[in-house]
Amino acid sequence: MPSFDVTRSRFRLNDDEVFVLAQLATGQAVPAPMAPAAARLRDAGLANEAGELSALLLPLMKTLVQPSVIISLEAGGRQGTLHHGLLIGDDHVVCHETWPGEEEAEYRLVEPRTVVWTLADLVALRRSGEAADGAEEVVETTTGVLEAGFAALEKAASTPGADERTLVAEALRAAGAADATVARLAELAVELRSNWRMTAAWQGRQDGAQGVVARAVAAWDCGPLGYWLRELPAEPLAEGGAPAGSPFRLRRVAAKRIWQELTALLPDAAELTTA
Known part of the structure; x- marks a missing residue:
């Protein structure tokens, strides 16, 4: 009602x-x-x-x-x-x-x-203790590997007593994740609170022609492990998402960087035109 x-x-x-x-x-x-x-x-x-x-x-x-x-x-x-x-x-x-x-x-x-x-x-933006020092970290894999990890996480969540981190790490490794990234990526997947993508769109001019202009940013909120910008696959994603073999890259950033990215989404007065 x-x-x-x-x-x-x-x-x-x-x-x-x-x-x-x-x-x-x-x-x-x-x-x-x-x-x-x-x-x-x-x-x-x-x-x-x-x-x-x-x-x-x-x-x-x-x-x-x-x-x-x-x-x-x-x-x-x-x-x-x-x-x-x-x-x-x-x-x-x-x-x-x-x-x-x-x-x-x-x-x-x-x-x-x-x-x-x-x-x-x-997006529930908060100060992130781990990333507050400005130190950045990059984790790279492929979309297919990541999907295998999330499938394992979903299965573990419905299994009482399951060790989520271990099961996700095993799935990532079986899908071909590099040994150097398995542990960290499994941590991020288990701690993931929100995987979000924000897009701003308006009528404007692009390449000399009037039409819809858009900007987007995507990130992971991993709670105690901080905020991670998703750099690859790059936005805007094609309909249906990225193929399994597509590179996937996360970069840990401070909350201030997320604030800057949100601010940058908005068009200024010069970018807006009458539709």
Whole structure:
């Protein structure tokens, strides 16, 4: 059931409900299969029988329908993959966040001047003790080797009493990982809290032609083992991901570097053009 919190300008909505709101906001008919979602919105007081939206929704819908910049975050972990993001409009900024196992996402207005802080919060950026000294470390393997390690980790997680690190290391070695990287890569896989990729896209000019311009950054949050930028495979990834034999490279960095990468995703005024 959709719901809202007036005190913080936030709404809980599922995908069907967002679609219906977008249809109503742009004066389009709601398709018959979306009738249950439309009914739920009316019951929650977010729309009326005439298809008019509650005034509470106006800043949110104006931004959802006409964003200048779309920032999407795909964050994978042991509970599956979650999708969060930020929509930056002319007057407002909307943040949306999902929750493991829930169909609804929370949409809330955020202060435009806090965009980078909000992005940092979406990836749970914290000071990392191990990487705080600025010392960098590189771990290299292939995508196929890494997938073998994660398959072993998933199996170990469902086996009571299993030694995850040992099983992952064995799988990495069997898949062809170099002896020098097996132990460290197994540590990182076991400690991995979030494997995320953030992409910013907007209408601009690239190579002299107008179109969609995008920048992306990917990283691992390995908790006590710090933050690791994923340098290879390079973004943007082709649809379907990288082949098994593709080089895979992680570089340990301080939290400050992650902050810098998030800041660099955002376009400046000169990069934005009217679509």
